[in-house]
Amino acid sequence: GDSEGASSETKDTVKVGVLISATGALETYGGMTERGFKLGMEYATDGTMEVAGKKIEYIFEDTETDPTIARQKALKLLEDDEVDFLVGSSSSGDTLAVTPLAEEYEKIMIVEPAAADSITGSEYNDYVFRTARNSSQDAIAAAAAVAGEGVKIATLAPDYSFGHDGAKAFIEAAEELGAELVHEEYADQAATDFTANIQKIIEKKPDYLFVVWSGANTPWNQIVDMRVEEQGIKVTTGVADNATLPSMKPLVGMEGFTLYYHTLPDNEVNDWLVEEHKKQYDGEAPDLFTAGGMSSALAIVEALKQTDGDTDGATLIEAMEGMSFETPKGTMTFRPEDHQALQEMYSVTLEESDEFDYPVPVLKRVLTPEETAPPIMNE
């Protein structure tokens, strides 16, 4: 609406700035968030792009997976575009460079899909809400999927924060469930040879090997080549985005968990998402973070409904703490203590599929939000 006066426009419009990695190493994730967010807005407003009588506008900015750019773009959004909400971003580093700005400008930031525990932990501030799961939730889900009384477990993780966070949370959760840790293994995150690490794990003879991995240099082939399963060790891990599924071919039969796969959550929102996504994007199904992107949009709209369109930070915080809303992953709730959304995760088995030439996760059990609630870490 260019014809309208600028002042009235700002009053009647709620602007959302979405930070994503549109280029760089995480650009696939950025793309998912973008699509999910758009669909989320469409769904939540029934296509009107209006809530509580206000028009919603959103602007995507590319962080290039670089904290400096992320901050620069966030400043642009806050200063020049005068957004009322921030959403983002694909990388934890980028996100941490931006969260202080949310506090400074007193704007709500919905963190999606960055997973570092510290975002809602040691680096927490009141303006940050996270629809994404955090690393601990991942790990707890993984533990819930496999751990039990007397089960011997080992972990393999990349040697940096993401890996250490994940492994630590998994071990804690698994031990709580009565499992026994026999070995922790960390490999160089850029490594291509994992045989020495796998060798060590084999020697410790665990029942389950939990692998946290996020790089493209996956250890799966070597795990199979080293005949880990044949030695009675079951591998378990998180199933990530669709692009990684082909590389998990060797792991068919594996029991693990996932945040999202389009066939898993059984609810109205997800049905809509899958259908609409396929319609708009060439029959492609939504992917790992599409649901997350959608959830962040849903959170914003729900919050605005509750404040009746008021975008004041403090008002929104009050409304959002404890707020529950429907998402493709079932009902999410922002925990008041640390603003982390508790959410469903899925315990799955990796099975061959008729549809694709790669394996797909098949639901074993829905892990309830309460089951995967991470410890509160922002004290």
Added chain:
Amino acid sequence: MAAILETKDLSIAFGGHVAVDRVSVQITEKKFTSIIGPNGAGKTTFFNLLSGQLSPTNGSIYFKNHDITKLSTTERTRMGIGRSFQITNVFPKLTVLENVRLAVQSQAKVRYHMLSHYLHYKKFEERAYELLEVVFLKDKAKSIAVNLAHGEKRKLEIAMLLALDTEIMLLDEPTAGMSLEEVPAIIDVINKIKQQGEQTIVLIEHKMDMIMGLSDEVLVLYHGELIAQGSPHEIVENETVQSAYLGGGV
């Protein structure tokens, strides 16, 4: 007169090859000493030992009775041993003037001044121009050194050495490749320095007429060894020197 520079049993071997072999000489202060010898006799290597580019495998070097065997090139230059190089060795991308100016600056001991502008030292530049005049290079002062013709680079070498104003000057074939006309002019320059009697000069040359005209004393190296020593005339008469070095031509 006293020996300003003295070597005792100075030797260096490269792998198995002994390039300088137990050379003991005394170079007399304020005299003009020349070193001759066949190609590969070890003359340049001997200079490299004196100036510190190489360190000997054996023996020692004394400068004014101080043992300098272990000192670095820099320290020796600062004590007063300066040299020119056989293969032209200048700062290729700097101007001719700047090449000389750097030498003047070092001589004036302005080395670690970081906060003043180098052009504030007007004297340096003036001195550099003076020296370029001496070697007939003034009109090339603003040229970049790499662009000089071969003979011109040799002159620049000499100017830089003069700028250092050291007590001893080691000249390694200063006139090689210099034109017929300019050789005498350079000889004049060297002669002038000799006349002033302030500096000790050691010269390596293959031009016998130069050696004969300038030297007070001639050393002959052969396969790294010092095989003869004496006045120019004694040396030319020496039969070994004739057969090993001079050949039939002279």
Added chain:
Amino acid sequence: MESLLELKQVEAFIQHYHILHDISFEVPKSEVTVLLGRNGAGKTTTLRTIMGLNQVSKGTVRFKGEEISNRSTHQIAKRGIGYVPEDQGIFNGLTVGENMRVAMKKEDEETTKRMEWVLELFPDLKKFWKKEGGQLSGGQKQMLAISRAYVNRNDLLLIDEPSKGLAPIIVDKVTESIQQMKEQTTIVLVEQNFMMASNIGDHFYIIDDGATVHHGKMEELKEDKITMKKYLGIA
């Protein structure tokens, strides 16, 4: 007499400096032509221009009747021109043997013979066969540079100041070798050592300020005090 190499009003620039203004000369077959001149006159530049290491901006260079100006250097060299540059052009990191091997265009019997001849001429090279070129003494480098040009059968050799840095006894040897080479190879020589130049030269050209200003037979030059004084500054 047939001339092997011919330069006609050659001009050349180095960067934006006009270095050669008017170089014209002819090199008769099987003779030694000497280029003389002061430092900076343009002798080296002339040789480099013939070799194609400098652009000819005007004029022509003909070799065996064929125009070679502005062909690339390796093509010029392949037509049978050998070059001993002023700065010797030794490959410092390669051994003496490797320096020779790189230079050899063929490895046939003739080359082997030439190699033997060269090593006899300069026994030092044989002695230091495995030494790196950069570690040779100044004179040894010069010998290597000359040898490299000798091992191939060339129709024309361009030699820039061969006597520079050589002991008198070696200068004699080089002089001798050039005289021997003359039978099969034509030679263009730049030389400051007047003794040597006059001993082996048949013709001379004087270059001054980038132009050929005078030429004639070598014997005549020795008598021509005026020219000597005017262009070479010697009495």
Added chain:
Amino acid sequence: MVPFILTGRSMQFIFIQIFIFAIFAMSYDILLGFTGIISFGHVMFFGIGAYSTAITMSKFDSTIGSFLFGVVIAVILAAFVSFIVGVLTLRLKSHFYAMLTLALAGLFLVAAEKWRTLTGGNDGFTFRLPEIFRDSQSMYMFCLLSLILIFFGLRRFTKSPFGRVLMAIRENENRTESLGYKIVHYKVIASVVAGVVASFAGVLYALSLRFVNTGVFATDLTIDVLLMTIIGGVGTLVGPILGAGLVEFAHHWLSGLADVHWIFERWIILYGTVYILVVIFFPLGIVGTIQSRFSNRPLKGLRDNRKANENKGRRAS
């Protein structure tokens, strides 16, 4: 001209980044342009500066006092490390030096990764700023002022007799030695000056982001700053400033094009092409090429020669 007064915090932020990288690039120029040292690990000093500030600011209260304390620590640490690196690496020639510095910077990266209690690992951590830096305008002025002071300081440094000797070392080490200069001292001092200035750039960087992670030790940053220096023109000091501005703006502008047409989503292709074009049209960097136009510097020759050779090649083929 640099706009001295600039409003709009996001524009200011871009300029702040330019100032910071200009300082970083100038420090690199001291090594590359004036002493002839290619280092692939210069980022280690930048990182030292960034972490020193960030850690002091998060451990102590956010006052000017603790900021100054952080700067002092940054400078001392950087001076110490650059001294050691200088001494350690002096015997190495070109590539070997470059690779060793790469390795050392790599070790710092690993250390930052591993010393999680202090650094928060690769996710990094945020911290609070002292009052005055919270205002973007004063942060902007502070960085601008730093740039100006450091520029004039370094210019004086390079034009001093000392700086001239550095250039001599760049041209011909051995010869400099036999003129009576102790090159070891010069190289170490140059290395320390470059290190300290780089660490100060790191200090400003951490301030401007209010955040630090292991990215400040990443080789990418060395590469960025290397490119800025080369694009602007090595050995010119103004060049790196211009280079920093150009790289940042090319980046900003090209990535902004992504909204214009889908083809520009691959703007990095254009960005890479800019580098290639700079070498072809400004082989000496922008400032270097311009300077050589206006003076008879040797460098001009390089370019003309190359052109001549190219022509020659074309004609021959």
Added chain:
Amino acid sequence: MDLLISLVINGLATGMLIFLLAAGLTLIFGLMSVLNFAHGGLFIWGAYTGVWVFQMSNSFILGIIAAISIGLLLGLVTERLIVRPVYGNHIQQILITLGFMLVLQELIKVVFGPDQKAVFPPDILAGSFIVGDIVLIKYRLFIIAIGILIFVISTIILKKSRIGLIVRAGVMDKEMIQSLGINIKLVFMLVFMVGAGLAGLSGVLHSVYSGVIYAEMGLEFSILAFIVVVIGGMGSFSGSLFAAILVGLAQAFMAYYVPALSLAVNMLLMTIVLIFRPQGLFQVKG
């Protein structure tokens, strides 16, 4: 004992893989002294093209041939357009080849899409043997064999022909080598192409080894290759082989015995080697 053998074999395989990448760089960087940061770009193009052909045709051999071909072709383009104007000038080389690297890397995303791609070994090379208690991964044995093959071939070529000498001489003094009648431009171009072909080959071999390819892998691995060439001593094939194996073994053993340091192993190794042998382990000879 079993453990030792298994570590050694795996370390060797990693080493060979690094060697294959470094072999191309030994020619381009070690012999020709060109700091070619686009080497990683040639590597990923080899990887993507090779994998694509392999998956289309189901023939690994065809994939390998395709990878080498694209390497040669891109080598030609790179040399003529990018590297030729900047021989002898390291500073310009860095800028222009990094620019080209960005272009190559991004073009991969345009042509093959931005997602990572999974790769599986051809059936005959899939899986592992068990000898006693030792697991021998077939593909690794294959890599070791190829590495040895390439080493032997290239050593013979360099020893028997003057080509190595000519290239080194050409780097030292380009004018002089031309004056000896050698078309050094052509030689440089061919050598560069061979180096690029080797990069392409190592790209496709590596994809199968790591099971996945992505556009950013190029720069990471080319830095590793630079490290190996420097540790080995510039321009020495034996040096590169030795250094690559050293790096491979060090990685394997460190990962097993001192996992805390495994992140730093390459850097530490290089630091130690350079401090004690500033010219690299092997000096170039012959």
